[in-house]
Amino acid sequence: MTEFSFRNYTGIPYLIGHRGALELYPENTLISLKSAIEMGIEIIEFDVQMSRDGELIIIHDDTVDRTTDGKGFVYEMTTEEIRLFDAGTKFSPSFAGEKIPILDEVLKLSASSNIALNIEIKNGPVFYENIALKIVRKVLEFDLRDRTVISSFDHEALYDAKKVDSKIKTAPLSVNRMHRVCDYLRELKADGFHPRWNYLTEELISELHDNGYFVNTWIVNEESQFTKLAEWGVDAIGVNNPLKFKKLTEHD
Ligand code: G3P
Ligand code: MG
Numbered sequence: 001m002t003e004f005s006f007r008n009y010t011g012i013p014y015l016i017g018h019r020g021a022l023e024l025y026p027e028n029t030l031i032s033l034k035s036a037i038e039m040g041i042e043i044i045e046f047d048v049q050m051s052r053d054g055e056l057i058i059i060h061d062d063t064v065d066r067t068t069d070g071k072g073f074v075y076e077m078t079t080e081e082i083r084l085f086d087a088g089t090k091f092s093p094s095f096a097g098e099k100i101p102i103l104d105e106v107l108k109l110s111a112s113s114n115i116a117l118n119i120e121i122k123n124g125p126v127f128y129e130n131i132a133l134k135i136v137r138k139v140l141e142f143d144l145r146d147r148t149v150i151s152s153f154d155h156e157a158l159y160d161a162k163k164v165d166s167k168i169k170t171a172p173l174s175v176n177r178m179h180r181v182c183d184y185l186r187e188l189k190a191d192g193f194h195p196r197w198n199y200l201t202e203e204l205i206s207e208l209h210d211n212g213y214f215v216n217t218w219i220v221n222e223e224s225q226f227t228k229l230a231e232w233g234v235d236a237i238g239v240n241n242p243l244k245f246k247k248l249t250e251h252d
Contacts, residue, residue: 004042004116004147006169006192006214007235012249013226014042014236016118018219019060023241026091027067028058029098033106037115041242044110045118045151045218048103048135050128055079056103056135059087062126066090068100075126103135107142116147118194118216118238120173121161123154132160136168149216151194162189171216175199182211192216192235197225202232209233223248 008014020032021039028046036044047060057074064070064077070085079102088095103119110117119139123131132150139148149169150161158170171192177199178184185193185208192214195204200217208215218238220226226248229237239245 002146006116006149006216007209007212008214011230011233013230013234014116014216015242015245015249016043016045016216016218016236016238017041017242018045018238018240019047020044021240021242024243026088026095026098028060028101029087029095030101030105030109031088031095031098033101034109036242037109037113039242039246041115041246043116043118043216043236045120045238046106047120047122048131049074049122049126050131050134051079051082052076053078054134055082056131056138057082058101058103058106060122062122064100073126075128103138107138107144111142111144114147117144117149119148119150121150121152121154121157123152123157127154132157133164136161136164139168140165149192151216155188158190159188171214182207182213185211185213194218197229197237200229200232200234205232205234220245 017036019027021036025032033044046058049057051057063073068085068087087100088098149171151171151173153173155172169191171194173194175196194216197217197220205215214235216236220237
């Protein structure tokens, strides 16, 4: 397997399918992630929390309340209990029966394609013991390190991931401007930066690139924003509906 280059030199940003394709499918489910892969995008993004029995669970919130027919914190339930919930119906009854996936299932699905992965560690305000260690081990087990970037708002978890495997790629998420960001990324041993789009400038992208960091931004909904970020040379853009933006990345 050749290594996926998260540093994209083409001027046409990669598309990142946010929680799969959350505008079209129930977020973070296998159908959402599989459908995003089938749309021909380059990267899928999904979120990881942990169950009471230490399983890596693909869900955005620390509770199952918003996206399923269940109630309660992920860390208080066993995998068996979590798997009983319906993660499709709240989005649309036509997705009834969709389950909350575990990381193994998503990695297995990904390994059978060429998709690159953005695995987001959810850690805080509920903190999970050794979550970075467990995720990195799984990525290595499925031989997906060369096409994976791990991101998180919990930058300590990214530092932990590097301690497990110095070659695993990491990129901190940010919703703020950061002072001397390249110095910070160096200290964190990160490979890239994942800022929210509206905190980005052309100058910042250049500075990050000049220092060897890729820049993957999120979540863009408007075509005009997408085009501007593409012109600025951003490497990848997270979107909720990849089909809407696919035409903007298809050039002769
Ligand atoms: O990777 C970008 C995005 O997923 C971060 O925010 O809350 O959607 O996980 P959130
Ligand atoms: Mg996320």
